[in-house]
Amino acid sequence: QVQLVESGGGLVQAGGSLRLSCAASGRTLSRYVMGWFRQAPGKERDFVAAISRTGGSRNYADSVEGRFTISRDNAKNTVYLQMNSVKPEDTAVYYCAATSGMVVTTIRIRYDNWGQGTQVTVSS
Numbered sequence: 001q002v003q004l005v006e007s008g009g010g011l012v013q014a015g016g017s018l019r020l021s022c023a024a025s026g027r028t029l030s031r032y033v034m035g036w037f038r039q040a041p042g043k044e045r046d047f048v049a050a051i052s053r054t055g056g057s058r059n060y061a062d063s064v065e066g067r068f069t070i071s072r073d074n075a076k077n078t079v080y081l082q083m084n085s086v087k088p089e090d091t092a093v094y095y096c097a098a099t100s101g102m103v104v105t106t107i108r109i110r111y112d113n114w115g116q117g118t119q120v121t122v123s124s
Contacts, residue, residue: 002027002113004096009118012086016122020081022096022115030054030074033099035111036081038092038120045095047106049081059104064090086122093117 008020022034035050049070050059058070069082079096097111105111 002029002032002098004098004113004115006094006096006115006118009094009120011121011123014086014088014122014124016086018083018086018120020083020094020096020118020120022079022081024077024079024098028074029072029077029079029098031100032113033101033104034070034072034079035097035099035105036070036079037095037097037108037111038090039095039117040092043092045108047108048094050104050106051079052104057104059106061106083120086120088122088124091120091122093119 002024003026005023012018036048037045038048039045051070055072067085072079095117096115098113099111
């Protein structure tokens with residue numbers, strides 16, 4: 001099993017930028033398709049972005065397409081989420097997740113390794 005630790009969350013003004021990191025340990029990151037999800041208070045945990053094992057394929061939720069970028073550095077065992085032009089509706093706890101499946105997926109239950117989450121708050 002892989003252990004995941006997110007960092008980089010915080011308070012940012014609308015229109016600003018933030019970069020989240022997810023550091024993996026226990027197993028090499030290149031074995032996993034990686035995803036980012038987010039959960040706002042009182043809402044379900046929703047898909048944000050995912051990236052294939054080599055980084056050659058990416059998928060984004062419509063709500064973040066063109067503003068967020070997912071990337072990975074397998075040599076550093078780290079996945080990133082660059083968040084630009086953030087909006088108050090991006091406020092949530094952001095979770096990093098890993099799946100040993102072969103294809104990029106937006107489906108939450110297919111991810112079986114999760115981090116503890118990092119809070120992102122966007123002020124208007």
